[in-house]
Amino acid sequence: MVRLITHNLLACHVKNCTSNNFPLAFKDLGDTSLPAEQPDMIDDEFLQKLHHVLLEIHVEEGSMVCPNCNHVYPISNGIPNMLLAEHEIG
Amino acid sequence: MIPTPDLSHLTRQDYEHVYEPAEDTFLLLDALEQEASELKEIRPLVCLEIGSGSGCVSAFIGGILGPSAALYLCTDINARASRCTLTTGRQNKVPLESMIASLALPLLSRLKHSVDILLFNPPYVPTVIAEAENAQGTADIEGSWAGGIDGMQVTDIFLQTVESLLSAKGRFYLVAVKENNIPDIRARMSDRHGLQSKIVMQRRAGREHLFVVQFFR
Ligand SMILES: C[S@@+](CC[C@H](N)C(=O)[O-])C[C@H]1O[C@@H](n2cnc3c(N)ncnc32)[C@H](O)[C@@H]1O
Ligand SMILES: [Zn+2]
Numbered sequence: 001m002v003r004l005i006t007h008n009l010l011a012c013h014v015k016n017c018t019s020n021n022f023p024l025a026f027k028d029l030g031d032t033s034l035p036a037e038q039p040d041m042i043d044d045e046f047l048q049k050l051h052h053v054l055l056e057i058h059v060e061e062g063s064m065v066c067p068n069c070n071h072v073y074p075i076s077n078g079i080p081n082m083l084l085a086e087h088e089i090g
Numbered sequence: 091m092i093p094t095p096d097l098s099h100l101t102r103q104d105y106e107h108v109y110e111p112a113e114d115t116f117l118l119l120d121a122l123e124q125e126a127s128e129l130k131e132i133r134p135l136v137c138l139e140i141g142s143g144s145g146c147v148s149a150f151i152g153g154i155l156g157p158s159a160a161l162y163l164c165t166d167i168n169a170r171a172s173r174c175t176l177t178t179g180r181q182n183k184v185p186l187e188s189m190i191a192s193l194a195l196p197l198l199s200r201l202k203h204s205v206d207i208l209l210f211n212p213p214y215v216p217t218v219i220a221e222a223e224n225a226q227g228t229a230d231i232e233g234s235w236a237g238g239i240d241g242m243q244v245t246d247i248f249l250q251t252v253e254s255l256l257s258a259k260g261r262f263y264l265v266a267v268k269e270n271n272i273p274d275i276r277a278r279m280s281d282r283h284g285l286q287s288k289i290v291m292q293r294r295a296g297r298e299h300l301f302v303v304q305f306f307r
Binding site: 010081 | 161163165167172176185187188189190191192195196197198199200201
């Protein structure tokens, strides 16, 4: 159950990957309910969409990719696997 | 009385690979129950449990604070444990955010000084170094207890990061046994990280003398 509010707290932690290592990019997540820019008027409709995106969308299967080093963190059964191999640990 | 979480969905097969709640777990639950009103008072927004295993402890915290009062983050190196944590959350209607991770590594940079309740019932049993290293690598049931020298090999790494995780009002609850040298842990946390501490509860269970220590600013 990776909610976006949780995704928003994860950063890549591969050795020496310390800048531009957040946010991890979802692969194949096609939700477009939110506009790209913050709207001038924060109305109920926008807040409902925001609530939906942050708290209700759950990613069950997929992956997250580090924008800096391209490390792929898989998500399976709603659980992200953030473990690194020995040589990747800082 | 806060009810003990419902774990009836977990099976014998699960417990072959995932730590089954035992005396150490129950001491931590009792300590948290004793602290319940204080914990509610700090209005926690972020709870983080390291090594969540069955998910029993985080589900219990959810019972104390209310299911949607906070974000409940759980890590474990054991993939099967992360799965049990997720299902225990569902069974007890607490939205536990379960992830496979070592300690708090993927969260450190984003959760700076933001964790209000931090919990760790670590692998605390003294073993030889190699045994703890192997157990960390295979991430199965041995990883729930094998703690290396003084039983502190895994805990010591995490202790380095506690100060940077704790919010201003944050509290860290650590389970430890006598062999871990609790006076030394407390002195180090005070000298190196400026954190105060107190022993919340202790109990003898068979050969183990168990403690719950709380660290705070
Ligand atoms: C003593 S068990 C406690 C389980 C559960 N919290 C409880 O109280 O019943 C320790 C747990 O820590 C996990 N663990 C061991 N090393 C870890 C690490 N480096 N990072 C995260 N979890 C770890 C084990 O897989 C196990 O689930
Ligand atoms: Zn990276």
